[in-house]
Each structure stands twice: as structure tokens, then as C-alpha cells.
Amino acid sequence: MxxxxxxxxxxxxxxxxxxxxxxxxxxxxxxxxxxxxxxxxxxxxxxxxxxxxxxxxxxxxxxxxxxxxxxxxxxxxxxxxxxxxxxxxxxxxxxxxxxxxxxxxxxxxxxxxxxxxxxxxxxxxxxxxxxxxxxxxxxxxxxxxxxxxxxxxxxxxxxxxxxxxxxxxxxxxxxxxxxxxxxxxxxxxxxxxxxxxxxxxxxxxxxxxxxxxxxxxxxxxxxxxxxxxxxxxxxxxxxxxxxxxxxxxxxxxxxxxxxxxxxxxxxxxxxxxxxxxxxxDVGDFASLAKLISGGRSDEMSILGQNDRVLVDESTGLVVSQTDRVIAVVGVEGLIVVDTADALLVTNSEHAQRVKSVVGALHARGSDSVL
Amino acid sequence: MxxxxxxxxxxxxxxxxxxxxxxxxxxxxxxxxxxxxxxxxxxxxxxxxxxxxxxxxxxxxxxxxxxxxxxxxxxxxxxxxxxxxxxxxxxxxxxxxxxxxxxxxxxxxxxxxxxxxxxxxxxxxxxxxxxxxxxxxxxxxxxxxxxxxxxxxxxxxxxxxxxxxxxxxxxxxxxxxxxxxxxxxxxxxxxxxxxxxxxxxxxxxxxxxxxxxxxxxxxxxxxxxxxxxxxxxxxxxxxxxxxxxxxxxxxxxxxxxxxxxxxxxxxxxxxxxxxxxxxxDVGDFASLAKLISGGRSDEMSILGQNDRVLVDESTGLVVSQTDRVIAVVGVEGLIVVDTADALLVTNSEHAQRVKSVVGALHARGSDSVL
Incomplete structure (x- = not known):
């Protein structure tokens, strides 16, 4: 040093x-x-x-x-x-x-x-x-x-x-x-x-x-x-x-x-x-998935409490912030973000669109989860 | 009658x-x-x-x-x-x-x-x-x-x-x-x-x-x-x-x-x-999606408490049994089933495989959610 x-x-x-x-x-x-x-x-x-x-x-x-x-x-x-x-x-x-x-x-x-x-x-x-x-x-x-x-x-x-x-x-x-x-x-x-x-x-x-x-x-x-x-x-x-x-x-x-x-x-x-x-810059979930997997797009990365996540023929990223069982079956490039009060499901291709979701939720008055 | x-x-x-x-x-x-x-x-x-x-x-x-x-x-x-x-x-x-x-x-x-x-x-x-x-x-x-x-x-x-x-x-x-x-x-x-x-x-x-x-x-x-x-x-x-x-x-x-x-x-x-x-016979989530949508595969069907589900360019089925916000972005033929203690994410094509997930969860000892 x-x-x-x-x-x-x-x-x-x-x-x-x-x-x-x-x-x-x-x-x-x-x-x-x-x-x-x-x-x-x-x-x-x-x-x-x-x-x-x-x-x-x-x-x-x-x-x-x-x-x-x-x-x-x-x-x-x-x-x-x-x-x-x-x-x-x-x-x-x-x-x-x-x-x-x-x-x-x-x-x-x-x-x-x-x-x-x-x-x-x-x-x-x-x-x-x-x-x-x-x-x-x-x-x-x-x-x-x-x-x-x-x-x-x-x-x-x-x-x-x-x-x-x-x-x-x-x-x-x-x-x-x-x-x-x-x-x-x-x-x-x-x-x-x-x-x-x-x-x-x-x-x-x-x-x-x-x-x-x-x-x-x-x-x-x-x-x-x-x-x-x-x-x-x-x-x-x-x-x-x-x-x-x-x-x-x-x-x-x-x-x-x-x-x-x-x-x-x-x-x-x-x-x-x-x-x-x-x-x-970990700008969106697609880049987060890439970062965690080290660039291997053929696997499912899991961030968080992962011992109750079941992955069957799926790739992408699961972020788990609860102790719920999560089963993911047969979806490629999937992004699932599971938190106590809000759930996001998207894919790598649309990771950038998540920002507009936040806007839409705000417009709906769902600020408690933003 | x-x-x-x-x-x-x-x-x-x-x-x-x-x-x-x-x-x-x-x-x-x-x-x-x-x-x-x-x-x-x-x-x-x-x-x-x-x-x-x-x-x-x-x-x-x-x-x-x-x-x-x-x-x-x-x-x-x-x-x-x-x-x-x-x-x-x-x-x-x-x-x-x-x-x-x-x-x-x-x-x-x-x-x-x-x-x-x-x-x-x-x-x-x-x-x-x-x-x-x-x-x-x-x-x-x-x-x-x-x-x-x-x-x-x-x-x-x-x-x-x-x-x-x-x-x-x-x-x-x-x-x-x-x-x-x-x-x-x-x-x-x-x-x-x-x-x-x-x-x-x-x-x-x-x-x-x-x-x-x-x-x-x-x-x-x-x-x-x-x-x-x-x-x-x-x-x-x-x-x-x-x-x-x-x-x-x-x-x-x-x-x-x-x-x-x-x-x-x-x-x-x-x-x-x-x-x-x-x-x-509502045999799986693909047939449930079809039943609820009346066969229109170009829309997202929602079953359950649906006022906090945000759908953006996605089709398929969301089943919501909690009051969590659910945002679904850019996925076709998606199936999301959100319950208090377990979450399933799959697509219409793999709806039949869900039965094997139940078997896998049983084998893991996750019977509390089965």
C-alpha cells in the first residue's frame, strides 16, 4: 500500500x-x-x-x-x-x-x-x-x-x-x-x-x-x-x-x-x-447481472438471501431481499427483484426502462415504494 | 331454469x-x-x-x-x-x-x-x-x-x-x-x-x-x-x-x-x-392466462388485487395475492405468481414445468410453501 x-x-x-x-x-x-x-x-x-x-x-x-x-x-x-x-x-x-x-x-x-x-x-x-x-x-x-x-x-x-x-x-x-x-x-x-x-x-x-x-x-x-x-x-x-x-x-x-x-x-x-x-457504474440491472456473473450470460446470478431461490433452465439475475421462496422456470435473460413491498420483473433488454417505471409509479401516487 | x-x-x-x-x-x-x-x-x-x-x-x-x-x-x-x-x-x-x-x-x-x-x-x-x-x-x-x-x-x-x-x-x-x-x-x-x-x-x-x-x-x-x-x-x-x-x-x-x-x-x-x-380444466398458468384474457395473447391478464400492478409493454399473466407493488417491464408471455411466502416467474411455454418445481422444492425441504 x-x-x-x-x-x-x-x-x-x-x-x-x-x-x-x-x-x-x-x-x-x-x-x-x-x-x-x-x-x-x-x-x-x-x-x-x-x-x-x-x-x-x-x-x-x-x-x-x-x-x-x-x-x-x-x-x-x-x-x-x-x-x-x-x-x-x-x-x-x-x-x-x-x-x-x-x-x-x-x-x-x-x-x-x-x-x-x-x-x-x-x-x-x-x-x-x-x-x-x-x-x-x-x-x-x-x-x-x-x-x-x-x-x-x-x-x-x-x-x-x-x-x-x-x-x-x-x-x-x-x-x-x-x-x-x-x-x-x-x-x-x-x-x-x-x-x-x-x-x-x-x-x-x-x-x-x-x-x-x-x-x-x-x-x-x-x-x-x-x-x-x-x-x-x-x-x-x-x-x-x-x-x-x-x-x-x-x-x-x-x-x-x-x-x-x-x-x-x-x-x-x-x-x-x-x-x-x-x-x-452499475447503471441498471443488466449491468449488475453482468458484473455479478463476471460476464457469463449463460447463468443465473443471485444477489441476496439465495438459499430459497430455485432456478430451472433460466438465466439472468434474481435479487432477493426477503426470505420468500422464489422459483424461476424457463426464462432467459430474466431480471427479478424481490423486495418486501415491491416486485420488479423485466429482462436485460429492457433494464433501462426501469427508470420510466419509477416515473409511472410516482404519477400513480405509489411514492411509498419509490 | x-x-x-x-x-x-x-x-x-x-x-x-x-x-x-x-x-x-x-x-x-x-x-x-x-x-x-x-x-x-x-x-x-x-x-x-x-x-x-x-x-x-x-x-x-x-x-x-x-x-x-x-x-x-x-x-x-x-x-x-x-x-x-x-x-x-x-x-x-x-x-x-x-x-x-x-x-x-x-x-x-x-x-x-x-x-x-x-x-x-x-x-x-x-x-x-x-x-x-x-x-x-x-x-x-x-x-x-x-x-x-x-x-x-x-x-x-x-x-x-x-x-x-x-x-x-x-x-x-x-x-x-x-x-x-x-x-x-x-x-x-x-x-x-x-x-x-x-x-x-x-x-x-x-x-x-x-x-x-x-x-x-x-x-x-x-x-x-x-x-x-x-x-x-x-x-x-x-x-x-x-x-x-x-x-x-x-x-x-x-x-x-x-x-x-x-x-x-x-x-x-x-x-x-x-x-x-x-x-x-385450468390445468396450468398458460391455460389460466388464456381463460382470463379470453384467448387474447396480446395483453396482460391480472388476477387478484390488481390496483398496484404496473404493466409496461408486457403480456401474459400476473397473479397477485399480496398488496405489493408489481412492475412488469418488456417481457412477452410472462407468468408472475406473487403470494405472501412464494414467488413464481415463468412463461407460457414452460407452464407445464411448474409441477416439477413443486417436486424440487419438496426435495429441498421447502414443504412449508407447498
Whole structure:
């Protein structure tokens, strides 16, 4: 294990519900609080454990909603309570990461922060560490850095980052300039990218000096930047609540990709480090099935209390959160998610549609199960 | 409505569990106790209601197991308790119907009995009545009668009865001799039968003078006949329990088809009346789906508490016995059966395999849900 990086802080935005994983993931129990990989701990705890060697326990911050404060502190008993940043309401990633940047910059000017989603799966910790260390080195040199994942298949489910020229930064031997960001491609394009090897998956990890990130935000979203600075100034005082109540609700909802990363890329200020580790955003049940089965589509994966699940000539995924007997007979690519008060049955092909089910249930007034 | 038929008694064997309908149908709550058609009452009660105009309430007997005595009497509050015949253990249809015949023959020599399954679905009551009236007329003339269902499709799921020469019996204008019984055919044969119109589905309804039926049984299964007579002799006395305990367990397990109907057909003593009404044995979830949807395979049928079932681009059947939210997304021909302690997910194609699931669950020791 490497020693913690002295001037580095990790920020974990823990906000999204993960509606494509309903009814497992819910407003009250979002994706990051679940053990989706059978590891025995939640994705949030996995993320913490992965970052800990790089930061030490006192230098990991979590940005989350009021509703999840208690559960986050239960999952992460070693977190410094001063590093749990509560959002008054959801304002997307630019506000969440920008808030953390502004607070941490006040506490420790020039600090480097790296933001890492609370609900992604990553294996091969040494390769992850090496990528982060390079990204921090590039950030120390003034770049905003990202880690792009070396694709393991021609996926149409992720955005891509095209590698540009190498940069010459000590400690970042694999870093390059980001040529451009590409939205989720069609299959033909994805195949071309996969063959090309200069395209990486955009995993939404950004590493940067806090002041550099805030300057980029100021250039692109000055009102959002001003609001975050006002809140950060009051944060460690008794005026926090009052200022948050006044300023936060009007902050612009925008993703960090649009508010910071893409504009920085256009200016040649965004560096990317290729990450050669397994990464999955566990975006829907099809990808969860794939993750659990290790890509073997000819078997039935079971997540949860599985000793009462009977599988007969079926493949796919059964998620069991109750002790009910579940019998699955003769269906391929099936997805069954069985919880105490809600049951989902779909297939791999339609896993993305689950999000619209949540919308439909909301419209019907079934919010108690959302 | 026609008046009750004076010398006629209906017998309802209510024995089978209906394992192909697990987890809806169970040892403790067999198929005949369920409302499978959304009519609001159980199949058993449907059967009673259908027979009542032909018999009156005092002349319907039910043969069932000890475990179901109470539920049967709850479903049929007007039944004469003396007409609930409890089997000590399951001994198949020849013993069940033979017992009823022997008891009723002692009580009322020369009575005509008709046996009708407790768990079939029949619509068009006037056509049913007309068929039974003809079958009774043929029985009065000494025949063992059956009602064969005029096929509505080339089914491979039922046995067939081939019509022979017409018989000349007053009150039975459509009756004919049974030429032969045919086991479940392959699809090509079924298509030929369907086109031919002289083949009817064997629905297992037998109508006969009790003494004629017993004589046929004596000829083919003398030991079974002797045992049943011994039990019947003791039935309405204080020796019933003692004789049942001694004789019943050794009775041969054989279907009435083999012990009575087929041998009678070979002797030219079996008459058949074509029944031109909708009939379904509701044998598995595929046939239940078809029954509920009226044969429209492009929709999702829902049985049970259905206001929390959300269907998105899916077809098939959802049976809901709980108040859980159920969301079904993008699956064709799906079958979901959701009960408090067990969940089945399969498709129409594999509906017949459900019986083997029950066997597998038994082998695993999951009997509490069987």
C-alpha cells in the first residue's frame, strides 16, 4: 500500500437515487447504500475503503442529502463529521463538488481534491491508486485531471474521452491532454472507438486543485460560483444554516462535466490518465447481472438471501431481499427483484426502462415504494 | 331454469392439489378453493352453483380429504353434512367416485349419479344443463354416460373421445356410443381430430346409475369394489371409522377412466353426449392466462388485487395475492405468481414445468410453501 498523498482530499458525492435499480434502490435507500456486488458492504463503504490508502480517514469528505446523513455516518464510522457536507436539496454535481471545493479551499488553500462517485464498482486497487497518483501529479501542475477507463468492450452505455497529446508532468507518465468528450455513441462508432484505443470511458472522476476548479467554474458559471463561495464562507460559522437556506435553493442545476470539464478541455486545460482497472457504474440491472456473473450470460446470478431461490433452465439475475421462496422456470435473460413491498420483473433488454417505471409509479401516487 | 332431476345425485370429487398452479394452489389451499376466473367465488362454489338447478341443495355430495372438510363446508354452507364424504387418504378417482356410488346406492337404490370435477371452469349453463339431462336419460336407460366437449381448437392437452353410432334413447337426442378413448395426441393428430368433428374432449364427467357403475367396477376391479361396498355398508353407522381405517388404506389407486369408462366403452356400454359449452380444466398458468384474457395473447391478464400492478409493454399473466407493488417491464408471455411466502416467474411455454418445481422444492425441504 502506498502512503497517503499529503495535499490531497477525496470528495464523494453521494446523491443520486439510481432509479434504474428500483425497487432495490430508493429515495430512502439509494444505490450507494446497497451491497450490489456481494462484497458484504455497501458501494459507499467500498468507495471509502478504496480511497482510504490514498488519503487517510481524516481527508475524505462526503456530500449528501439530509435524509442520508445518519446512514452515511453509520456506513463510515471513521469519517470526520466536519467532512459530511449536507446539501439542502439536490442541485446536481457542479453544485455538490463545487461546494466541497469551496469549503476545502477555505480550510486548506491550494488543496487538491478528487471527486469519486459513491456508487461505482472498481476492482484492481493498485491500478486505481496508480491512476489517481498520476492525476494528482497533473493537478498539482495546474491541470484539471480526469481518469478515463480503458474500455473492455465496445459499450454504447458510456460517454468517451479522446486522448490528445501526452503531457510532460513528473509523476504522471501516462497522462495526456483531453482532445474532446464524446456523448454515448452508436454501436458502430463504439466498435471503432474500441479498436482505436485512443478512446476511454468517461467515468466522471475529476481531480484538480480546488482553486483551479473554482476558477474554471467562475469562468463558465459565475452565479453558481458566487453562490458556492458565499455558502463556503459561512460554512464553518454559525451562519451556515441561514446562508444555505437563502442561497442554495437558487443554485443552477448543472453537471460538473458541462460546468467545468468540457470548457476546460476546450482550453487544453484538461488532462486524462488512462485507468487500466475494471470499472462499472452499475447503471441498471443488466449491468449488475453482468458484473455479478463476471460476464457469463449463460447463468443465473443471485444477489441476496439465495438459499430459497430455485432456478430451472433460466438465466439472468434474481435479487432477493426477503426470505420468500422464489422459483424461476424457463426464462432467459430474466431480471427479478424481490423486495418486501415491491416486485420488479423485466429482462436485460429492457433494464433501462426501469427508470420510466419509477416515473409511472410516482404519477400513480405509489411514492411509498419509490 | 329447469326443475331438479328427481332420481339424480351430483358427486364432486374435490381431491387434487393442482401442482401446476403452485404457488397459488397448495396442499392446504388446493385449486378448487381458489377463484381463478375473477368470478368472486371459488371453482368449487362455481361447480356447486352450476349443479344446483339440476339437483337441489340436498342432492350434491362432495368427496374430499380431512384437511379440506372445514373449508368445503364454509364454501358450501347449504350442503347436507351427511353428503360430505371424507377420504382417509387420497386413493384416486375410482375409489372416490366408487365410494360415493356405494354410499348413495345404499341410501337410495337405483339412484343416478353424475361426477363433476370441483376445479373446472364451464360457461353457458343452459348448454351444460341440456348435456347433463341427456346423459341422465341415457344413464336411466342403463348406459354409463359421459359428456364430451366439442373442441374449440386442436388441443394437445386433453384426451379425446371418438363418437360412434347414435343411440335411441328418449330425452337424449344427441347421445351416441363411445367408439374409443384416445390419449393426448400430437399436434398433427389433434388438427385432424379438430377438423373431423367426431372427436370430443374427455372432460372426465361420468353419469350413470350407481348400481350400473358399481357392477362395472366389480367386473374390472373386484377387490376395490368389495372394499368400497364394505365401507359403504358401515358408512351410516358407528362402525364407519373402524372400517375405513382398516379397509381404505389398501384400496387400489386407479383412475375411474381405466377402472370403469374404458372397459365399459369396449363393451359398447358407454354413451357420450356432446357438450357445446366452453370448458377448461385450468390445468396450468398458460391455460389460466388464456381463460382470463379470453384467448387474447396480446395483453396482460391480472388476477387478484390488481390496483398496484404496473404493466409496461408486457403480456401474459400476473397473479397477485399480496398488496405489493408489481412492475412488469418488456417481457412477452410472462407468468408472475406473487403470494405472501412464494414467488413464481415463468412463461407460457414452460407452464407445464411448474409441477416439477413443486417436486424440487419438496426435495429441498421447502414443504412449508407447498
Amino acid at each position: 502506498s502512503a497517503p498523498i499529503e495535499d490531497f482530499y477525496a470528495v464523494i458525492p453521494a446523491g443520486g437515487v439510481g432509479s434504474r435499480l428500483w425497487p432495490l434502490s430508493r429515495a430512502e435507500a439509494p444505490k450507494f447504500l446497497h451491497d450490489l456486488t456481494g462484497s458484504g458492504v455497501s458501494l459507499l463503504r467500498n468507495t471509502w475503503d478504496r480511497l482510504l490508502p490514498l488519503t487517510g480517514p481524516g481527508r475524505i469528505a462526503v456530500v449528501t442529502g439530509k435524509a442520508h446523513e445518519q446512514r452515511v455516518e453509520e456506513e463510515l464510522p471513521d469519517i470526520d463529521p466536519a467532512n459530511v457536507f449536507i446539501e439542502s436539496s439536490q442541485r446536481e454535481s457542479a453544485a455538490a463538488i463545487g461546494l466541497a471545493a469551496a469549503i476545502l479551499q477555505r480550510r486548506e488553500p491550494g488543496v487538491i481534491i478528487g471527486s469519486f462517485a459513491a456508487d461505482h464498482h472498481i476492482s484492481r486497487p493498485r491500478a486505481f491508486d496508480f491512476a489517481v497518483q498520476q492525476a494528482v501529479a497533473a493537478a498539482r501542475a495546474g491541470y484539471i485531471s480526469t481518469i478515463g477507463i480503458a474500455p473492455t468492450e465496445p459499450s454504447v452505455g458510456f460517454g468517451y474521452i479522446q486522448l490528445g497529446d501526452e503531457i510532460d508532468v513528473e509523476g504522471a507518465p501516462m497522462a495526456a491532454i483531453v482532445e474532446r468528450f464524446v456523448e454515448k455513441p452508436d454501436l458502430e462508432t463504439a466498435r471503432r472507438y474500441y479498436a482505436d484505443r485512443s478512446f476511454l470511458w468517461n467515468a466522471g472522476m475529476f481531480i484538480s486543485r480546488a482553486d483551479v476548479l473554482l476558477a474554471e467554474l467562475a469562468a463558465n458559471e459565475p452565479e453558481l460560483h458566487a453562490g458556492l463561495l458565499e455558502i463556503a464562507e459561512a460554512w464553518d460559522t454559525d451562519r451556515r444554516q441561514e446562508v444555505c437556506d437563502r442561497v442554495w435553493p437558487d443554485l443552477k442545476k448543472i453537471a460538473i462535466d458541462y460546468a467545468v470539464a468540457e470548457p476546460a478541455a476546450q482550453k487544453g486545460r484538461l488532462a486524462v490518465v488512462p485507468g487500466h482497472f475494471d470499472w462499472d | 329447469s326443475a331438479p332431476i328427481e332420481d339424480f345425485y351430483a358427486v364432486i370429487p374435490a381431491g387434487g392439489v393442482g401442482s401446476r398452479l403452485w404457488p397459488l394452489s397448495r396442499a392446504e389451499a388446493p385449486k378448487f378453493l381458489h377463484d381463478l376466473t375473477g368470478s368472486g367465488v371459488s371453482l368449487l362454489r362455481n361447480t356447486w352453483d352450476r349443479l344446483l338447478p339440476l339437483t337441489g341443495p340436498g342432492r350434491i355430495a362432495v368427496v374430499t380429504g380431512k384437511a379440506h372438510e372445514q373449508r368445503v363446508e364454509e364454501e358450501l354452507p347449504d350442503i347436507d353434512p351427511a353428503n360430505v364424504f371424507i377420504e382417509s387418504s387420497q386413493r384416486e378417482s375410482a375409489a372416490a367416485i366408487g365410494l360415493a356410488a356405494a354410499i348413495l346406492q345404499r341410501r337410495e337404490p337405483g339412484v343416478i349419479i353424475g361426477s363433476f370435477a370441483a376445479d373446472h371452469h364451464i360457461s353457458r349453463p343452459r348448454a351444460f344443463d341440456f348435456a347433463v339431462q341427456q346423459a341422465v336419460a341415457a344413464a336411466r336407460a342403463g348406459y354409463i354416460s359421459t359428456i364430451g366437449i366439442a373442441p374449440t381448437e386442436p388441443s394437445v392437452g386433453f384426451g379425446y373421445i371418438q363418437l360412434g353410432d347414435e343411440i335411441d334413447v328418449e330425452g337424449a337426442p344427441m347421445a351416441a356410443i363411445v367408439e374409443r378413448f384416445v390419449e393426448k395426441p400430437d399436434l398433427e393428430t389433434a388438427r385432424r381430430y379438430y377438423a373431423d368433428r367426431s372427436f370430443l374432449w374427455n372432460a372426465g364427467m361420468f353419469i350413470s346409475r350407481a348400481d350400473v357403475l358399481l357392477a362395472e367396477l366389480a367386473a374390472n376391479e373386484p377387490e376395490l369394489h368389495a372394499g368400497l361396498l364394505e365401507i359403504a355398508e358401515a358408512w351410516d353407522t358407528d362402525r364407519r371409522q373402524e372400517v375405513c381405517d382398516r379397509v381404505w388404506p389398501d384400496l387400489k389407486k386407479i383412475a375411474i377412466d381405466y377402472a370403469v369408462a374404458e372397459p365399459a366403452a369396449q363393451k359398447g356400454r358407454l354413451a357420450v353426449v356432446p357438450g357445446h359449452f366452453d370448458w377448461d
